[in-house]
Amino acid sequence: MNTRRVVITGVGVLSPLGNDMQELQEGLETSRSGVVHVESWSEYKDFNTRVCGLVQWDDYKAIPRKSRRSMGRVAIMAAKTMQDAVADAGLSEEQISNPRTGISFGSTMGSDAALFDSIGTIAKEKTFIGQNSMSFLQFMSHTVAANIAAMFKIRGRNIPACSACTSSSMAIGIGYESIKYGMSDMMFVGGSEEAHPYNAGIFEIMAATSTRYNDTPDQTPRPFDTERDGLVTAEGAGTLVLEEYEAAKARGAKIYAEVIGYATSCDGEHITTPSSEGMEQVMRLALDDANITPDKVGYVNAHATSTPKGDIAESHASYAVFGDKTPISSTKGYMGHILGGCGVVESIIGLISLKTGLLPANKNLVKVDETCAPLDYLFEHRYGNHDIVMNNNFAFGGINTSLIFKKIEE
Amino acid sequence: MTEELVRATLKEVLIEEFEVEEDEIKEGANFFEDLDMDSLDAIDLIVMMDKKLNIDLKAEDAQKIRTIDEFVALIMTRA
Numbered sequence: 001m002n003t004r005r006v007v008i009t010g011v012g013v014l015s016p017l018g019n020d021m022q023e024l025q026e027g028l029e030t031s032r033s034g035v036v037h038v039e040s041w042s043e044y045k046d047f048n049t050r051v052c053g054l055v056q057w058d059d060y061k062a063i064p065r066k067s068r069r070s071m072g073r074v075a076i077m078a079a080k081t082m083q084d085a086v087a088d089a090g091l092s093e094e095q096i097s098n099p100r101t102g103i104s105f106g107s108t109m110g111s112d113a114a115l116f117d118s119i120g121t122i123a124k125e126k127t128f129i130g131q132n133s134m135s136f137l138q139f140m141s142h143t144v145a146a147n148i149a150a151m152f153k154i155r156g157r158n159i160p161a162c163s164a165c166t167s168s169s170m171a172i173g174i175g176y177e178s179i180k181y182g183m184s185d186m187m188f189v190g191g192s193e194e195a196h197p198y199n200a201g202i203f204e205i206m207a208a209t210s211t212r213y214n215d216t217p218d219q220t221p222r223p224f225d226t227e228r229d230g231l232v233t234a235e236g237a238g239t240l241v242l243e244e245y246e247a248a249k250a251r252g253a254k255i256y257a258e259v260i261g262y263a264t265s266c267d268g269e270h271i272t273t274p275s276s277e278g279m280e281q282v283m284r285l286a287l288d289d290a291n292i293t294p295d296k297v298g299y300v301n302a303h304a305t306s307t308p309k310g311d312i313a314e315s316h317a318s319y320a321v322f323g324d325k326t327p328i329s330s331t332k333g334y335m336g337h338i339l340g341g342c343g344v345v346e347s348i349i350g351l352i353s354l355k356t357g358l359l360p361a362n363k364n365l366v367k368v369d370e371t372c373a374p375l376d377y378l379f380e381h382r383y384g385n386h387d388i389v390m391n392n393n394f395a396f397g398g399i400n401t402s403l404i405f406k407k408i409e410e
Numbered sequence: 411m412t413e414e415l416v417r418a419t420l421k422e423v424l425i426e427e428f429e430v431e432e433d434e435i436k437e438g439a440n441f442f443e444d445l446d447m448d449s450l451d452a453i454d455l456i457v458m459m460d461k462k463l464n465i466d467l468k469a470e471d472a473q474k475i476r477t478i479d480e481f482v483a484l485i486m487t488r489a
Contacts, residue, residue, distance in 0.1 A: 061429075065428070065429045066446070066448075069450075069451075069454075130457060130460070130461065131457070132453070132454040132457050132458075133450045133453045133454050133457075134450070134454065
């Protein structure tokens with residue numbers, strides 16, 4: 001089968017570490033934490049976690065009112081990163097609205113805040129009177145994809161990717177496959193999540209949130225560490241512009257990297273318990289797609305969320321594929337878990353790694369859990385000469401994704 | 411309820427919720443042609459005014475209003 005090469009030509013990001021790629025890079029380099037103490041969550045009874053990774057951005061008027069009215073924070077942040085990515089790639093309205101330009105975006109939930117405002121009243125008062133027309137459009141599952149499509153006049157394919165913590169990594173994969181197999185020439189891809197106590201609450205119900213570091217938020221989460229006590233939810237968003245390589249080259253586009261491999265596969269087992277075998281499988285499938293051997297990968301950005309089971313399972317899957325010679329870190333220690341947005345933000349960290357050589361340390365990793373596999377954990381930043389990185393993400397439902405990016409030779 | 415109160419409330423809602431510029435809010439202004447609003451905005455304007463003034467406005471009333479003056483007149487009939 002004839003396939004086409006896919007490259008990244010535009011980036012937009014809002015993260016707890018910064019609101020563009022440069023700020024995100026500086027946040028990593030200086031080992032800053034984007035996790036803060038959130039006192040307002042104390043209004044929920046018997047709710048113990050008080051830490052969250054928050055994005056310091058609320059310039060909502062950057063998005064025109066007519067577009068913004070049907071967006072909650074989750075879609076507004078995504079739309080802002082789309083604006084930035086489009087500007088970064090230097091695209092015209094004609095290119096954006098071309099029928100062969102499509103999008104794929106996802107989030108775990110639509111806007112939690114809109115959901116709470118609307119459903120709470122309807123359920124309690126048993127009436128729809130008094131509801132505005134926009135609430136549902138703000139909290140529906142594909143709010144990010146729908147709103148971005150309308151705002152930017154997208155005429156091509158629109159495939160929402162809503163699969164919890166693999167939403168935005170899956171969106172990148174969908175965009176990559178769309179171009180690789182000739183369905184589109186350009187795809188805007190990414191995802192988002194907004195911070196809300198509900199996001200943290202659902203994990204606390206499952207005893208999976210961090211609660212011991214509420215007064216020292218920069219000390220949590222602690223992926224792979226013996227003293228980890230659960231995940232820290234976060235918010236953020238990101239957009240990548242994907243283009244067919246020859247077209248990007250012909251228009252003189254700035255190329256961040258090539259997407260050379262992607263795979264998604266399913267555990268087909270437990271609804272929440274991660275499977276090491278499933279994680280290993282998806283990494284091997286992505287390597288097959290890229291047609292490379294594991295030793296070619298110079299850095300692995302792990303999903304590791306700082307939960308006891310997940311980190312152990314992932315470490316053994318990574319060891320089975322890479323052994324103990326490939327530098328690996330989870331960058332959730334810097335900002336928490338962006339859920340639907342983590343895949344794209346962590347992929348952008350992969351692009352930073354390719355650009356600068358930075359192999360970011362596992363923030364807060366002091367002593368590796370003895371039940372984790374003996375990987376080449378990054379305890380401090382290193383700088384390498386690598387040209388290939390892998391980004392892995394895993395979601396409820398046993399859904400796994402693995403993405404591989406390669407530096408384009410100048 | 412006075413017409414003055416209705417106009418003042420409408421002006422406040424248009425500025426704060428629909429981000430209409432104050433100098434665009436003139437007698438006879440058309441919501442759709444002059445204030446860049448559409449049918450969904452009209453429904454939400456009805457909901458917001460209903461809550462502010464505690465009057466009996468329904469979503470279907472949105473189909474009856476085109477201008478500020480028409481809307482104010484409609485509200486005065488329900489006040």
